Amino acid sequence: MAEFEKGVVPKVLNGTGLKILIVHTRWNLSIVDPLVKGTIETLHSAGVPPSNILVRDVPGAFELPFASQQLLKQNPDINACISIGVLIKGSTMHFEYIADATCQGLMRVGLDLGRPVVLGVLTCLTEDQAFERAGIGRQGHAGHNHGIDWAQAAVEMALLNKK
Numbered sequence: 001m002a003e004f005e006k007g008v009v010p011k012v013l014n015g016t017g018l019k020i021l022i023v024h025t026r027w028n029l030s031i032v033d034p035l036v037k038g039t040i041e042t043l044h045s046a047g048v049p050p051s052n053i054l055v056r057d058v059p060g061a062f063e064l065p066f067a068s069q070q071l072l073k074q075n076p077d078i079n080a081c082i083s084i085g086v087l088i089k090g091s092t093m094h095f096e097y098i099a100d101a102t103c104q105g106l107m108r109v110g111l112d113l114g115r116p117v118v119l120g121v122l123t124c125l126t127e128d129q130a131f132e133r134a135g136i137g138r139q140g141h142a143g144h145n146h147g148i149d150w151a152q153a154a155v156e157m158a159l160l161n162k163k
């Protein structure tokens, strides 16, 4: 019910036969790791076989657009890309610049290449907020792992692109 209220309405999706790329940052890895795990588990639940999931890492969020673009170009059989990172305002001096460049860049990659790129970048005010959005909240409530939503979005957009 809580998910539904937030607008996350899960659909029954069949990802059998899809190939999905995950590019994630090494910055904030203790938060990024569970997000990647949640993403992969949800892809498996949707029928995407483990051998069809390619996982690559980059230093930070700023590198996500370029790496996503290059990896999509190098792998024309990939149906969708999920780009994952975590930016925390409290500990990132030029938070707004990196967040804006990363989001704009990822949108451009998807539109330029005509292949879905899912924005798996958390932009949080505090580390606690980021942990909660990775489903490992530290202040009483576990939160919700956004990797689940990103995987569902990737499968849905990949299927739309295949039609």
Ligand code: DLZ
Residues within 6 Å of the ligand: 025, 027, 028, 059, 060, 061, 062, 063, 085, 086, 087, 088, 091, 092, 093, 094, 098
């Ligand atoms: C430099 C930087 C800072 C301060 N904070 C973050 C962050 O919170 N999350 C993240 O993914 N990356 C961060 N970076 C690194 C930049 O994204 C980028 O890797 C470097 O500026 C090199 O281009």
